[in-house]
Amino acid sequence: MKKRMLPLAMLLCLAMVACAKPTQPQEEEPQTDTTTDALIETLTAGEMFSEPLEPLDVEMAYVLYRFADYHVEEDDLLSASVFRSSGATCEEWAVIEFADVQEAVEGYDALLDYIEDQISSNSDYRPQEVSKLKAAILEKYKNTVVMIIADDKEAAENALQDMKN
């Protein structure tokens, strides 16, 4: 009897292990280190935007996105590639690398509020741009945050997917 029970018990244990669910939700971040160079190159080419965008330096990006209000110091921005419409549209993109993951979380929140403010201020001012803002892509990859407000959202998503692959 004991000999029959042992394999059954082992089988039961194996089944329990196989069916066990993780206690923490899976992170959506890619498992490997994210390289953004190719993404930046694609975004800079500008094909997903309806007009040529103007580059913004790190200092102005820091002010524009009000990172100071979110306890992010300017030195915490290790790099920032930011291109923005000079005013004709709401299109812009930003790939910002922060000093650490926590700063990136704060930066993500700042950009989230920035997009919401843009929606609010353009609802009457430039209502035709609101759909682009509502379709904005905002994602965090470890200590890098990517924001894309494009005319062609599908192209933007494809560019991001290429980066993840």
Added chain:
Amino acid sequence: MANKIYLAGILSLLMLTGCTINAQGLPTDEDVKTPESTLATTISKPAPAKSIIPAPETAAPQGKSDRQEGAAKPEPYDFSKPVPESAAVELSFFEDAAFVGDSRTDGFMLYSGIGCGENITYNGLTIFGLDTQSGIRRGGEKYTAFEILEQKQYGKIYLALGVNELGYYDDEGFYNAFLSAIDSIRAIQPDADIYLQTIIPLNEQKIKESNGRSYLTNEHLVIYNDLIAKAAAEKEVYLLDPYSDFVDETGALPYDASRDGVHLSKEYCQKWLEYLKTHTIGE
């Protein structure tokens, strides 16, 4: 007898001359134009291709506004004319400046290279909404332009508004709103030099190509600039006239200065900064 007649004639002549002097020497009510009567005249005239704001003649005063007590007053400043051109100041001049405006000024703050000064702008901000349009975010909260101004004292306030108001068709209201705004800014910022900026022209062809709003016309813009100039004179604040620096021979913003006919490209934001650097009141 002849002498008496002669003397009477001379006396009569003298009396007539005195009446003429009194009529010419003292202004009558008809000579003093109220803002309302000036407005009526402005609105009824066909808009000129270019603004009628006179060119500055007098040199800028060396000190602050003559309104300050105890300040030296070498010559009375003519607030009816734009600030004359002077040597370019360093960017540090704008460190204690606040720039109040709409999306055009926001673009200026981002792309001109000024690198300092307070950005108090909001897309769609108008002269009517300085104390009601609470869309300017600070520290996680949203404020109106006046609420932002109340938080800190500045040395200079630059005000550039008017494009969004072109669709209001309320010229008198526009003028009165400027008068009221100046009073409010002066109360909030009693020591600041206030600069009113004329509206930089538009390119209507570009606006049309980008499906912009039909009410954005230079014809109406010029009327608004005249009202801004009158407000500056009325309230004795400094007038800046970037309009004259940007307008081309057709009365418009150059075609290549903007992608949508309204918002300036980076190059022209830098041109705007150069104008401001060379039109200041000395400290």
